[in-house]
Amino acid sequence: MNRSNRSAAAASPASPRLDAQLCFALYSAQLAMGKIYRKLLSDLGLTYPQYLVMLVLWEADGMTVTALGERLYLDSATLTPLLKRLQSMGLLRRDRAANDQRQVRVTLTQTGSDLRGRAAGVQDGVLCATGCTPGHARVLKAELEELRAHLLAASSPMENRTAPD
Structure with missing residues (x-):
């Protein structure tokens, strides 16, 4: 294909254009939203994914890791490092359920509960x-x-x- 044919093909209405893509509009909006959250969450010391975990626990403390993952659409490989980091920050605890050792329950510490007011x-x-x-x-x-x-x-x-x- 020569240069003029490539230019015509690139400009053709059948060619996908970035600004016509729904996926790109969602992706770029998510990036912009992430910048806003980084700014707003910096005083809390939380990342956006950590904030989402905290939001869910502020709604329903004591959830299992499985239920938390389902609520956030996250698999355990993604969720576990978030929970470990939040635990190291003193915001939550992870404990095996007494009635089923396969289940891990996530509960807020007092510090984690108190952070809710600062996040308001x-x-x-x-x-x-x-x-x-x-x-x-x-x-x-x-x-x-x-x-x-x-x-x-x-x-x-x-x-x-x-x-x-």
């Missing part, structure tokens, strides 16, 4: 940074949750899929 302004800071009204943020969140559900369903094994009505 994070969501307001995020909302402010988005430029969204609270109502628009709720709509956008619902749309993203629907997108996630569709993507998870599409990525599941064929035998778990149901035919559309």
